[in-house]
Amino acid sequence: MSPRRTDPQTRTALVDIAAGLLAGEGPQALSARRIAAEAGSSTMTVYTNFGGMSGLVREMVHEGFARLEAYFSHVPETGDPVADMALLGRAYRHNALTNPHLYAVMFGGAAPAGFSLTAEDRQHGRYTLGTVVRCATRCIEAGRFRAGDAELVAHQLWTAVHGLVTLELGEYLIDPCNAGVVFEAQLTGLMIGAGDEFEAATRSVRESQARLAAEFGGVTPYPSASDPA
Template identity: 25%
Template sequence: MESGRQRLIEAARALLAEHPDREPSTRELYEAAGVAAPTLYHHFGTKEGLLDAVAEDAFATYVERKNAVPDTGDLLADFTAGWDMHIEFGVQNPVLYRFMFGRTDGRRCEVAQKAETELRRRLARFADEGLLQISLDEAIAVTTGTAMGCVMQLVHDGGSATGPVAQTMRAALIAQLTEQPSQRDDPGRAAHLLQARLGSASELFTSAEEALLRQWLRTLAEYFDNSPANESTSRGRHE
């Protein structure tokens, strides 16, 4: 039999899925879980404490999926894939996303802090490679603000995480961070990006099929990266 704590978490997930445009009330939560109000307060302290736990669980699943995707070695392709996964999480979990990143009470939930730590790590690699054209702290603020704005706009308009609005905002962000224009027609980067995105579609392939596809993509990426037409671009990315 599920504990009261787990029943509350499951009820919160169900209510958030059923009504993605609003937070459930405290009463809705404990009634949906089939427990009394004191059970919620005992385990979580407040409704916000319960939503913190749900957000932690949802974001942990997202991070696990993201970390399962190996870096391709192309910093911009890996950053692009990370952006796409972040925006997709926000669009699919709008209430949790607002709770995690859009709070105005001065509190920051643990998962938001973890996300910033990971973003700092990735942008520090940009700086180490000479790609970052603004300070690290400014880059973190600009990236976070752009991502939050993108998610809120897509949720408002019913847009897609991989649609033209998200792609345009991503390209503008990368240009701001690196002063490099987006290169959507670069086949080498396309191969790198597809490698980085495979983790979000892993259920489509067996392990052997995914390994073979990754091998083909690495071969294509290396070929186009080293082709004369892309020699200067590749040198700029990796030097």
């Protein structure tokens, strides 16, 4: 007998429901029965699609990074690699604020008892970072960033933006240092820290902000530094 086929739309719906429960109510809310009830299906649907709860949580991690990679794919390479890098930072934040329920699971911040990320799971994140490494290489080759290890530069940028987004999702960044204000200053500071000149970095970061709406369908799910509080 051939294995039972699964519906991709059903799988995605179950992932979103489970991640929402996990982020909103904690690990105690995560059960096949509760997820099935929210989806209007039977508990067997969870096992058919994921083989069990651990498989479902692991799929949340993979789906989260797949969505991040999709956002990164909307950032084309242009003649200004620093603007491209800043836009990748905006894409990272955009994805996190659009999919906060998955973001919490991707890095092991929310998971049921007995579940832990494997090296393979974490490799999804490292693979996604390859886009940032390639952009860092272009910034170095263009003479905008100082000569050095592009992978190390990418990791430094990743940890900085990840930290800000995590604080933002936790609602720790408030006026006068709200997330929009801090993020814009952070992007410019990161580019200067990597070796760019102040005026060039400022110009490229502003260019990346102007490109944001065009690259992401005109939808900005978070305020910019210039928006009213």
